[in-house]
Amino acid sequence: MIKRIIHSFAWRTEYILDRLRGQNDKRRIIEPYIGYATPDNLVVRGRVLAALRRNKPLPTQSVWVNFRQMVSLFLTDEVAGVEVSAQGVTALTDDEGYFSLMLPRWTAEGWIDIETSIEGRTGVTTCPVLATRQDAEFAVISDVDDTMLETGAYSLVRNLWTSLTGNLLTRRIFPDAVRFIAALSDSGRNPVYYVSSSPWNLHHFLTGIFERAGLTRGPMFLRDLGLSKTQFITGTHGDHKGGSIDILMAANPDLTFVLVGDTGQHDAFVYRDAIARHPGRIRAVVLREPGPGPDAKSAAAMKEIAASGTALYHAPDFTGFAEKIIAI
Numbered sequence: 001m002i003k004r005i006i007h008s009f010a011w012r013t014e015y016i017l018d019r020l021r022g023q024n025d026k027r028r029i030i031e032p033y034i035g036y037a038t039p040d041n042l043v044v045r046g047r048v049l050a051a052l053r054r055n056k057p058l059p060t061q062s063v064w065v066n067f068r069q070m071v072s073l074f075l076t077d078e079v080a081g082v083e084v085s086a087q088g089v090t091a092l093t094d095d096e097g098y099f100s101l102m103l104p105r106w107t108a109e110g111w112i113d114i115e116t117s118i119e120g121r122t123g124v125t126t127c128p129v130l131a132t133r134q135d136a137e138f139a140v141i142s143d144v145d146d147t148m149l150e151t152g153a154y155s156l157v158r159n160l161w162t163s164l165t166g167n168l169l170t171r172r173i174f175p176d177a178v179r180f181i182a183a184l185s186d187s188g189r190n191p192v193y194y195v196s197s198s199p200w201n202l203h204h205f206l207t208g209i210f211e212r213a214g215l216t217r218g219p220m221f222l223r224d225l226g227l228s229k230t231q232f233i234t235g236t237h238g239d240h241k242g243g244s245i246d247i248l249m250a251a252n253p254d255l256t257f258v259l260v261g262d263t264g265q266h267d268a269f270v271y272r273d274a275i276a277r278h279p280g281r282i283r284a285v286v287l288r289e290p291g292p293g294p295d296a297k298s299a300a301a302m303k304e305i306a307a308s309g310t311a312l313y314h315a316p317d318f319t320g321f322a323e324k325i326i327a328i
Contacts, residue, residue: 027051028079028118033203034219035114035129036193037105038251044086044101044114044127047200048093050077059170074201083119086127090119096224098200109133110188130219132191132252138283139252140184140218141245142260143267144196144206146290148177148215173213174288176318183322184258185216191252192218195244197265199225221247241270242277249278256283258325263287263294263314268301275308284311284325286318 029052033045053075078097083090086101093099103114109131115124132139145151150172185192198206200222210217221244249257259274259282261267271285285305287294294302294314306312311328313321 028082028121030084030116030118030125030127031204032116032125032127033200034207034217035127036191036219036248036251037129037131039253040105042103042105042112042114042129042131043251044103044116044129046084046099046116046125046127047076047097048079048082048084048099048118049097050079052204074199076201084116085119086114086116098224105131130191130217132255133189136190136252136255137186138184138190138258139248139255140181140190140192140258140260141248142181142192142194143241143262143265144194144198144220146262146264147260147267147288148181148194149173149206149209171209173209173215174318177288178213178215180286180318180322181216181260182214184325188216192216193221193244193248194218195221195241197223197240199223241267242273245270245274246277249281256281258282258284258286260286261288263289263298263302264291266298268294268298268305272301272304272308275305275310282310283328284313286321286325287312287314288318289314289316 027050029049031047031049031052033047035042035044037043076097078093080093080095080097082093082097082099084093084099084101085091087103089101089103091099091101101114101116110133112129112131113126114129116127117124142148181192184190194206196206203220203222206220206222207217209215221240223240245257245259257278259267259271261271268285268287271282275282275285287302293316302312302314311325313324315321
């Protein structure tokens with residue numbers, strides 16, 4: 001009872017503050033997210049904010065400056081109830097400013113740029129969409145923290161320190177991950193998607209890190225950490241990742257999938273459950289072993305994955321795994 005009362009108060013307070021900041025600010029701008037495609041639709045995604053926060057970090061700047069710049073990415077003034085349109089399709093932004101436009105899919109494939117606009121505003125914003133190619137052999141879904149991006153997510157203290165005190169120029173993508181994903185992507189033939197519990201506020205930040213490191217580009221499925229009417233934080237790590245896998249499998253019904261993660265954030269459990277929900281759809285599971293490696297529970301889940309007949313590869317480094325997966 002007390003928890004419900006506190007949650008209700010917190011949600012209403014956030015709702016009022018958002019309206020006082022974002023709704024009363026007459027500025028409107030679209031923050032584009034990378035969209036994806038289903039057999040019938042191009043899914044255009046983004047968020048309407050009063051302003052975009054874009055930092056220009058220096059490699060030598062202090063930890064304190066890094067911290068202030070990272071915190072600023074979370075101080076968004078989102079705008080609800082705004083009409084966004086593209087190619088005659090419209091949608092209203094939700095309470096957190098997010099929108100999705102479901103455009104009819106045409107024969108184009110690969111990377112497609114969609115011009116998107118806000119009702120009553122001049123100018124357009126380009127929202128990129130990845131449409132799976134007809135010659136794709138399989139798709140890849142990868143975790144981000146400690147799988148692609150060195151974070152230390154297996155330790156809460158280390159995770160927070162790394163995430164809040166680094167910047168776009170200092171954060172490190174594992175070199176073996178760049179080579180591994182590039183080989184699986186096969187020059188864009190096979191689509192790559194990234195699923196992370198990081199908030200949507202970091203979409204531009206992560207995109208910049210990926211681009212700088214040469215990591216294969218792909219749609220991201222991040223998490224809304226804001227309050228909702230029913231819960232303090234919208235969804236759990238496992239729910240978010242599992243739900244995103246289900247969405248992407250439905251979007252690519254003719255493909256098998258390679259699931260890539262690490263042993264530090266329960267990815268083995270999420271992928272084991274995905275195999276059970278989608279028998280015959282998982283081509284392989286690949287797990288990086290950061291820090292101390294898998295604990296007893298993760299090791300048990302990994303044994304279940306292997307027992308299901310799904311190819312399982314795990315090590316501190318991904319070197320050599322791509323060739324084995326391609327040969328399956």
